[in-house]
Amino acid sequence: MENVLRPLIVIGGSVVLTLLIGWATDLLLRKADARHGETPLWGLLRRARVPYQLVLCTALLRGSYDLARLVQGHRVAVGRTLSLILIGSAAWLVVRIAAAVVETSYSRYARAHHDAARVRRVRTQVSLIMRVVTAIVGVVAIAAMLLTFPEMRAAGASLLASAGVLGIVAGVAAQSTLSNLFAGLQIAFGDMVRLGDTVVVDGEWGTVEEITLTFLTVRTWDERRITMPVSYFTSKPFENWSRGSAQMTGIVYWHLDHSAPLDLMRERLKDILRGCAAWDGRQCGIVVTDSTPNTMQVRALVTAKDSDDIWTVRVTVREQMLRWLTDQHPYALPRVNTAESVLPPADHPPVPQQDPRTTAPASRSARPP
DSSP: OHHHHHHHHHHHHHHHHHHHHHHHHHHHHHHHHHHOTTOOHHHHHGGGHHHHHHHHHHHHHHHHHHHHTOSGGGHHHHHHHHHHHHHHHHHHHHHHHHHHHHHHHHHHHHHHOOOHHHHHHHHHHHHHHHHHHHHHHHHHHHHHHHHTSHHHHHHHHHHHHTHHHHHHHHHHHTHHHHHHHHHHHHHHHHTSSOTTOEEEETTEEEEEEEEOSSEEEEEETTSOEEEEETTHHHHSOOEETTSSOOOEEEEEEEEEOTTOOHHHHHHHHHHHHHTOTTEEEEEEEEEEEEEOSSOEEEEEEEEESSHHHHHHHHHHHHHHHHHHHHHHOGGGSOOOOOOOOOOOOTTSOOOOOOOTTTSOOOOGGGSOO
16 A cells, blocks of 8 residues: 555645646736836746746656655666756746847837837847857757766766867858858847848848848738848848938839929928828928920929828828829820921922942042032
């Protein structure tokens, strides 16, 4: 009976104690979250209750397993397995706590600052810092797991002895990966490009959707995703429409006839913009920028508060102005000028043309005085 009750008491007691401690901790976090509503930290920490309970249960089982006297022939294997689970769950718990702290810090910063550009910059830095922390914790956890095996401890000395050669080989082999890694850190803390920025890369217009330590994803206006190495943004020029102020100036071109009513077009442009909610009211105007024998190039200048609104203003002005010209002033649209050919008068017959190859040039002595 003792051989049956002892394992049940040890294992069952560990599980029950884990559930009680986990319930008490979750209750305290719930009360703290209700009392301090200005910070989401306590609510975010509740997301770590699963790894927290796993760490507690594994630690209790690891410490009391010898008292259970269960499967004594495999005591070393069971103890090592519990150690591996404890290390993995502890790493999981550390990542969850770090994520809660980082997200809370970002939320406080976002509420305290109303500059969208600065908030996006901090969000980019926080995202990359969290990825670095996760990678470091993962590497440390894997190393700790490997060190639980005696064979790996013996191999550690030889690995350290050849670390110099391995470092050189790894550096040469992973040159591209390391360059992207450092480029990601440079982007995060150099404020070159941020999450949510509107950029133009390789002729594609889109919004930065994701930044990692090795690649960057741009979501285009037609919902495509362009994935590029982060080293591209540190080695090649690109357009960032979100740098500085988000206000933008847009241009609309028309090719019209020379008789187009420019003064009326200026008045019509103002009427169109008054009815367009995307126009910010800063500037508008129409000028002639070029001329050809058949048409002239007319340019309209409009403004908006950001890149999305400037697109709306441009397409609205282009469409409504063309419709107005078609309905009210169709003569202003470009056309091909045609006319009947004019014949010479009857008393002036055309002069016959001579072939220059058969006509000899007159000599100096044959010229009239």
